[in-house]
Structures are given as structure tokens and as C-alpha cells.
Amino acid sequence: MKTTRQAFQATLRTQLFNSSAFRKREINALVAILTSAIGSPTFSLNKVAKRAQPGFSRNFLAKCLMKYAYVQRALANQWFTDVISNIPRQKTILLAFDDTLVIKCGKHIQGAYAWFDHTCGRVKTSLCLVNVSLVINDQLIFVLPWLLRKPQFTRSNGRKAHKEQDAKTLAAIEMIRNIFSWLERGGIPETQIVVAADAWYANQTMQTFIKQTAANFRLDARSNLSVQCPDYKAIKTRNKRRRGRKRHKFVRYVPLKQFMADSTHWHFFTDSVSGERVFYRKATLTLKTAGRVTCYAFRREPLVKPKYILTRAFQVKSATPQRVYREYQSRWRIEEAHRDLKQQFGLSKCQARHAWVVSGFIGLIYFGYCVWKTDRWLHPHAELEPLKCPSWAEEFHREQIYQEALAMS
Numbered sequence: 001m002k003t004t005r006q007a008f009q010a011t012l013r014t015q016l017f018n019s020s021a022f023r024k025r026e027i028n029a030l031v032a033i034l035t036s037a038i039g040s041p042t043f044s045l046n047k048v049a050k051r052a053q054p055g056f057s058r059n060f061l062a063k064c065l066m067k068y069a070y071v072q073r074a075l076a077n078q079w080f081t082d083v084i085s086n087i088p089r090q091k092t093i094l095l096a097f098d099d100t101l102v103i104k105c106g107k108h109i110q111g112a113y114a115w116f117d118h119t120c121g122r123v124k125t126s127l128c129l130v131n132v133s134l135v136i137n138d139q140l141i142f143v144l145p146w147l148l149r150k151p152q153f154t155r156s157n158g159r160k161a162h163k164e165q166d167a168k169t170l171a172a173i174e175m176i177r178n179i180f181s182w183l184e185r186g187g188i189p190e191t192q193i194v195v196a197a198d199a200w201y202a203n204q205t206m207q208t209f210i211k212q213t214a215a216n217f218r219l220d221a222r223s224n225l226s227v228q229c230p231d232y233k234a235i236k237t238r239n240k241r242r243r244g245r246k247r248h249k250f251v252r253y254v255p256l257k258q259f260m261a262d263s264t265h266w267h268f269f270t271d272s273v274s275g276e277r278v279f280y281r282k283a284t285l286t287l288k289t290a291g292r293v294t295c296y297a298f299r300r301e302p303l304v305k306p307k308y309i310l311t312r313a314f315q316v317k318s319a320t321p322q323r324v325y326r327e328y329q330s331r332w333r334i335e336e337a338h339r340d341l342k343q344q345f346g347l348s349k350c351q352a353r354h355a356w357v358v359s360g361f362i363g364l365i366y367f368g369y370c371v372w373k374t375d376r377w378l379h380p381h382a383e384l385e386p387l388k389c390p391s392w393a394e395e396f397h398r399e400q401i402y403q404e405a406l407a408m409s
Contacts, residue, residue: 004392005399009035011371019078021071022064029056029064033361034368037346039397045352051404062352065360072363076144077182079367083134083142083374084186093188094135095179095215096196096331097172099148100338101126102348110355113150116164128164129362130171132179133334138326140333141377144179145366146171147359165200172201173209180213190214196331202310207290216315218328221295221308223257226288253288256308260297269322273329277301280321284313296324337369344393345369 002010009031016027032052037043049058068075087093103126104112117124127147134142148171150164180190193215197206202219210217231252238247260281268279281297292313298321299306309328311319319327341347345368350361372392387395 003399005035005396005403008372008375008396011375012368015075015079015367015371019071019075021075022067026064026067028052028054029061030068030364032056033061033065034364035396035400037349037365038368039344039393039395039400040346040349043346043349045350053404062354062357065352065364066354066356067360068364069356069360072360072367075367076363076370079370079374080134080142080144080179080182081186084183084188086378087136087186087188089187090192091136092194092327093183093192094194094196094327094330095132095176096135096140096334097130097132097176097201098198098331098334098338099128099130099168099172099200100342101128102342104351106351106353109351109353109358111147111149111358115150127358127362128168130168130175131334131337132172132175133337134179135330135333136377138330138333139373139377140337141374142370143334143337143366143373144175145362146175147362165203166205169201169203169205172197173206176209180215191216194218194327196328198331202290204289207293207310211291211312216312216319217310218324218331219310220328221256221310223255223308225256225308226253227256227259228252228286228288229254229259256287256295259283259285260295260306260308266299267321271300271325272322273326278325280325282321296321298325337373340389341365341369344389 012031012034013027016022016030022030029052033045033048036048036051045058045061049056049061101115101117101124103124105125106112109127111127112125113128114123115126115128116122117126128150130146130148132144132146133140148167150167176195180193183193184190191214194217195210195215196218197220199220199222202221207217207219228251231250234247234250234252238250260283262281266279266281268277270276271278278301279299282294283297284292284294286292290310293310294313296309296311297306298309309324311324345365347362347365350358352358352361372389
């Protein structure tokens with residue numbers, strides 16, 4: 001019977017071999033890099049070169065990562081095609097996307113720039129990754145990264161004129177287009193797809209793009225978005241004579257929080273997972289920046305501050321509030337993926353400086369994580385409580401140490 005480590009390595013070798021891009025020695029090197037990073041508190045290419053059996057030089061490992069960087073998108077497409085073939089038809093597919101920072105302390109690391117970290121409110125030198133994940137039945141089975149290069153647009157006076165979120169939004173749109181085309185080749189229409197993101201991506205650019213497709217969306221919204229309302233006072237006085245230009249638009253704008261604050265039209269349902277009562281209110285409205293949408297305001301029983309979720313205003317079959325609530329809750333799977341990739345799969349541990357080595361290492365770590373998540377989805381284990389990523393990675397690391405000890409004895 002194969003152990004956890006042996007089964008995982010066998011799947012990796014098969015996928016790398018099927019790509020027809022690597023020789024046997026290069027496959028062994030890539031597998032050694034990935035397995036050395038999983039569950040280990042420290043990682044470096046020099047340590048992998050010394051401990052790997054058979055031995056590799058540090059330069060050879062770096063060249064393998066550079067080669068992987070060139071073919072990583074084709075390899076991800078190949079794996080994604082295999083995943084699509086196992087997705088049940090008529091099953092809702094959630095595309096959740098978000099960005100994360102990988103903090104870097106070394107000097108001259110390619111791709112590392114000064115990015116604003118919203119978790120601590122400070123600017124830190126880090127790699128910025130925009131990720132799009134595939135979630136089915138509240139399980140993440142695929143995640144695709146985009147290493148963001150910071151644009152250097154400047155005004156005539158030398159000051160920077162770009163916004164960080166604009167570049168992140170454009171990267172997310174480009175990846176969503178790619179995944180839409182992959183799903184279409186697999187026979188999955190856009191009407192089966194739901195796009196979910198937090199408030200940082202609920203901007204005019206993103207909403208305009210999604211509305212041009214047939215996909216639905218669940219976007220978190222800030223409470224200060226401007227909602228268009230009739231200006232009844234101006235309508236009543238429109239025929240009165242006054243100086244100045246004649247008024248043609250009789251609208252005013254109020255914050256979303258104020259528009260949805262009516263406490264007399266709230267209903268509730270019981271969440272099937274947590275058992276809590278969730279109060280909700282639904283309204284179709286016109287936003288100043290994004291046009292016509294349907295907004296759901298959700299408020300859990302212990303909390304007072306509501307969560308605002310934007311969806312399509314016009315749908316053939318309207319989703320229930322329970323479904324909208326659960327689909328947006330599934331967006332949290334991508335946050336868990338960020339934690340697992342950094343803490344258990346070693347995403348933040350490599351200090352390589354060369355741009356193609358950095359890109360290849362990131363792609364290899366994400367590919368290994370996708371292999372593990374898909375295997376958990378396709379082959380659920382017999383135990384009542386399957387191992388989560390921390391426990392699985394610790395067990396994997398113990399097996400790795402044991403095998404190295406046997407090889408040295």
C-alpha cells in the first residue's frame with residue numbers, strides 16, 4: 001500500500017511526464033523541490049541539492065524551475081482539462097478570486113515591489129499574486145496564480161498616477177477570460193458559472209466586464225456606494241421659474257447603507273451549516289458607478305453590521321437569498337488556500353532572485369497544491385474526518401525525513 005508521500009509523488013510524476021516537456025532527471029528534480037517544501041519550516045535550493053537522492057546541483061535545480069516557468073500555463077491547462085471532465089453537468093461552478101502578498105526580505109528579488117498590505121496598513125516589499133480559484137460544492141479544487149508586475153506610469157511632474165487595485169482588477173479579468181475559454185471547451189456554459197469576490201473587486205471595471213458575459217456574480221459591496229434615487233423635492237418644484245440653466249435630471253444619490261437601512265422589511269432564514277438565523281433584505285437599485293444591480297443585505301443574528309452582496313438585476317431564474325448567502329460564503333475557500341500555500345506548501349520560503357526561477361517556483365507550488373486538492377475531491381478518503389492541510393503536510397514531512405534517513409543509513 002502506498003503511503004501519503006508515495007501516492008502524491010506518483011501523481012506528480014505522471015502529470016509532469018504527460019506534459020512531454022521534461023526529461024526523467026528534470027522530473028525527479030521538480031518532485032524533489034516540491035516535496036522538500038511541503039511541511040518543512042525552512043527551504044532553500046542548496047538544501048534540496050545536498051539532501052536529494054540522487055544528488056542535483058543548485059544550478060540544475062534552478063534551470064529546472066526556469067524551464068517549468070516557460071510551460072507552466074500549458075501544464076495548468078492540461079490539469080484543468082482533466083478536472084473539467086470530472087465535473088458533474090448542471091453543477092454550479094464558483095470562480096472566487098482575490099490577491100495575496102508574499103513578503104520578501106531579501107534584496108534584488110525579481111517581482112518584489114512595495115505593495116500596500118491591508119491587513120496591517122503598511123507598505124511592504126513583497127510579491128503580489130492575484131489568484132482565481134474553482135470551487136464546487138464548497139470545495140476548492142483548482143487555483144491559478146498571476147504574479148503582478150507593478151506598473152510605473154508617471155505624470156509630467158514625476159508623481160505616480162496609477163492605482164494598485166486597477167492592475168489587480170485587470171489581471172483578474174484576464175485570468176477569468178482564460179478560465180471561461182477552458183470551461184467552454186469542456187462543454188460548460190457561462191450560465192453555469194458564478195463569480196465571487198470581496199469589496200476590493202466590486203468596482204465599475206469588474207462589474208462591466210461580468211455583465212458583458214452570461215455569468216452571474218456575488219460581489220461584496222462597500223456601504224458608501226452611491227445609489228440613485230428620485231429627487232421628489234426637485235420634481236415638485238420643477239415648474240417654478242428660477243434663474244440659471246433649466247434642470248433636466250431629477251435624481252439624488254444616497255449611500256447604500258442609508259438606502260438599505262429600513263428595518264421594517266427584513267426577513268430571515270436559518271443557515272443550514274451554522275444553524276444561525278440570518279436576516280436579509282433584497283432591493284433592485286441603480287448604482288452611480290455600476291448601473292442596475294440587485295443588492296442583498298445580510299445580517300447574522302449576533303452581529304449588527306450587515307454585509308451587502310451585489311448580483312445581476314435581471315435573471316431568468318432568480319436565486320434564493322439562502323443560495324446567494326451560501327455561494328458568497330464559499331468564497332472563503334480561497335482565503336484558506338492562501339493560508340495553506342504559505343504555511344504548509346512553502347510558497348513564502350524560497351529566496352531565489354532570478355525572475356524565471358521565482359515564477360517557476362510559484363507555479364510549481366500552486367500546481368502541487370492543485371494536485372492535492374483535486375485528489376481530495378475525486379477520491380474522498382474512508383475516514384469520517386479527512387486530514388486537513390496542516391495535518392496532511394506534517395505527516396508528509398515526517399515521511400520525507402524517514403525516507404531520507406533510510407537512504408543515508
